[in-house]
Amino acid sequence: MPGPTANALRSYLAYKPEALNFGTSGRRGLVIHLTQLEIYTNVFAEVRYLQSLQPSEGGIQAGDDFYYAHDLRPSSTKVENGRGGLCQAVKKALEDANMHPINLGAIPTPALTYFALQNGKGSIMVTGSHIPFDRNGYKLNTSKGELLKKHEQPINNAVSNTREELLNKPYDKSLFDNQGMFRNGLPDILPAVSEGKTAYIQRYLDFFEGLTLQGMKLLVYQHSAVGRDLMVELLQMLGADVTPAGRSETFVPIDTEAIDQDQLNTIQTICNRTGKTFDAVVSSDGDSDRPLLLAPEGDKLRFFSGDLLGMIVAEYLRADAVVVPISTNDGIDRGRLAHITEPKTKIGSPYVISGMQHAVSKGRHSVCGWEANGGFLTGSNIEHNSKILSALPTRDAVLPLLCALFAARNKHFTLPELFTTLPDRFSRAALIRNFPRPTSMKIMERYSPPETIMQEILYETDETIAFDPNHATLQVTKLHAQQLGQLRQELHSIFSAEAGFSSISRINFTDGVRMIFANGDVAHIRPSGNADELRIYSVSSSQERVDAIICLGIAEPDGLLRRLERMV
CATH class of the missing domain: 3.40.120.10 (Alpha-D-Glucose-1,6-Bisphosphate, subunit A, domain 3)
Incomplete structure (x- = not known):
């Protein structure tokens, strides 16, 4: 040099x-x-x-x-x-x-x-x-x-x-x-x-050949998504009655993993202004690799999180192996996909892709994966209705939206009815923006186990059990047990009974700090990998409790995340 x-x-x-x-x-x-x-x-x-x-x-x-x-x-x-x-x-x-x-x-x-x-x-x-x-x-x-x-x-x-x-x-x-x-x-x-756009559209026309969305009324929320016109064109080719709306010439950042109430209100207003009724509202994030799906339930639009959408798609495609990150809704472990779910990965498509590659190496034939944001990946060719969908191991927004629409149509269900076929586990994510990454990392360091090999901790009545990434049991010394007990106690001071939390029964450290409480609630804290943001994921058996955890998490100035910030 x-x-x-x-x-x-x-x-x-x-x-x-x-x-x-x-x-x-x-x-x-x-x-x-x-x-x-x-x-x-x-x-x-x-x-x-x-x-x-x-x-x-x-x-x-x-x-x-x-x-x-x-x-x-x-x-x-x-x-x-x-x-x-x-x-x-x-x-x-x-x-x-x-x-x-x-x-x-x-x-x-x-x-x-x-x-x-x-x-x-x-x-x-x-x-x-x-x-x-x-x-x-x-x-x-x-x-x-x-x-x-x-x-x-x-x-x-x-x-x-x-x-x-x-x-x-x-x-x-x-x-x-x-x-x-x-x-x-x-x-x-x-x-x-134009060859790239043409080939992408043809991919889905070929795979869903012989099927139609005729009779379905869809609103495409266009905002500034790069695939906004392509989505309208494809859905019309598949027979749907499509209304494009909400087009923006200024860039609108849509995070389908942590869509907030203001954005949902905007979509509701756009939908109401059309004066029409719809079977679904579909959209995507800025580069159109993460789907956004809503449907009317009563007089309000209901948002379906990407991790639930992934379960619907995997069942529709009859996958024999699925790979998801640790942040995904744990309903996957309680339903029809539990027996084909591979070990949970860290968050990010490269980890999901590696997990899919491992599943293929074990002889699985219909391998897919998804993230909590709904981006859906196929790790192998998938056959369905005598059609072959070639592998596309990168996040995709179009496939999960189409599969959900066709699945609902095939069963003569509304989309809310289709999602009731999943286990009663609800999830949501939110974040605080402009949260300095060094502070986030200090939080992660403070609430990490004493040994990095400890990936999950189980708190029993009379003992503390630690597991490695392969879920093998690790030796827990008296000092380790004391440190892990202190970690739990400090988290209890924030995720407290006054805030509606029961005792922490498990903590998973695969990616961030994922607390599983005795009553089944989940609160997961993790820094964003792309921006100065601290995220909180919640899972529970009711949408009301999920929403409550999220509100408690990002409340200003004294929410759960801000209290963690003050601890460091």
């Missing part, structure tokens, strides 16, 4: 570069830090890394086509206030890494991934997914699918080396100005081609 030069780019920069970090899936960061220099650095290094892999590992060849697409955030394609133009940086990095970039345009993340996988090529989606408007990022895929956690450290090493090379390059020979933006202006983004 060349050493620093007297007139190196780094000595001219008028800002302090901030590295772009991996989130739960992909890289995310504040737009103010997303210079074209940083995006170019990361993408160039990551593509070079993919070129070093074998084809069986998802490697790519120099000179091959490489697909990219983007969501509707302004910073994805435009420069505002000296930042943005991420797609242009991606295109330039691909060209300089000796790839042939092809722009698939503004399409859903799963549409890009599906088309790339069908062609055995790499791909990159410029998106901040569901996170707030002031952030953005991208998601890189190998020719076999998403990056896994094992890829992250070697990629970070490659990025670090590339960053040093670019920062040490003489300023007068650098591509970038002192603001980290292309010094010769914004390069062309390339005209978009």
Whole structure:
């Protein structure tokens, strides 16, 4: 690596570069830090890394086509206030890494991934997914699918080396100005081609061939979802009576895992203003890989959480193995899917994908998975009604929505009636935004077990039992028992009887701190992997109790999360 030069780019920069970090899936960061220099650095290094892999590992060849697409955030394609133009940086990095970039345009993340996988090529989606408007990022895929956690450290090493090379390059020979933006202006983004969108729509027309949604009245809440028009088009092709509504030209961050009451009220108002009745309201998050499903129950719309939606879909597809993260509604352990549920994973699609790969290696044939946000993944080809759905191991919003609609139609049920076939376990999630990540990590550290191998703790009347990640029993020393008892007691001071909680019977530490109470309530605390947010997940046997736990969790200024904050 060349050493620093007297007139190196780094000595001219008028800002302090901030590295772009991996989130739960992909890289995310504040737009103010997303210079074209940083995006170019990361993408160039990551593509070079993919070129070093074998084809069986998802490697790519120099000179091959490489697909990219983007969501509707302004910073994805435009420069505002000296930042943005991420797609242009991606295109330039691909060209300089000796790839042939092809722009698939503004399409859903799963549409890009599906088309790339069908062609055995790499791909990159410029998106901040569901996170707030002031952030953005991208998601890189190998020719076999998403990056896994094992890829992250070697990629970070490659990025670090590339960053040093670019920062040490003489300023007068650098591509970038002192603001980290292309010094010769914004390069062309390339005209978009439509093949990715067309293939994605055809995927579902083929799989559901012979079935129809005729007679179903659907409202598509469009907001700023990149798949908003595609969803309308596809549902109409399948025979539904579709009303598009709520289109927004400014970006609206929709987190389908933690949708709040204000957003639900907005959708209710939009629905009421149409003057029509609907069988369902469907939508997705910003990059259209997480579904949003609501349906009328009485005179109000009812929101169906993504983890419950996943159970409906897995049953409809007749899966023989399902993989879900630890944050998912525990109704899956109490119903028809219990015997085919694989060990729970950490939160994030790379972990779910690894779990699906393990299930396939054991000989399972119809493997799927989902997250609490509803993003649905297929880890194998799935046969249904003599049709084959090819594997798409990335989050998808369209498949779960269609399966739920067809499942309700087949049974002559309304959607609320369809969801009553699941165990009576309700779930909800919420978060506090602008919650400093260092504080979140201090909370996790304070309430972690004394040994990292301890993944779950069971509190019996006369003893404390610890289990490792394989659920093997661990030795609990007298000191360990004392420390675990103190941990439980401190959590009881916050999750108290006065707040309606019974005693803590178990704590799971797979990802965050998941408390299971003696009466069956669940409260799960975890920092977001994509933004400065602290999340709380709740599960209970009634929607009222779930809502109460969430309200207690995020209340200001003295809710459960704020009390945890004060403890550290």
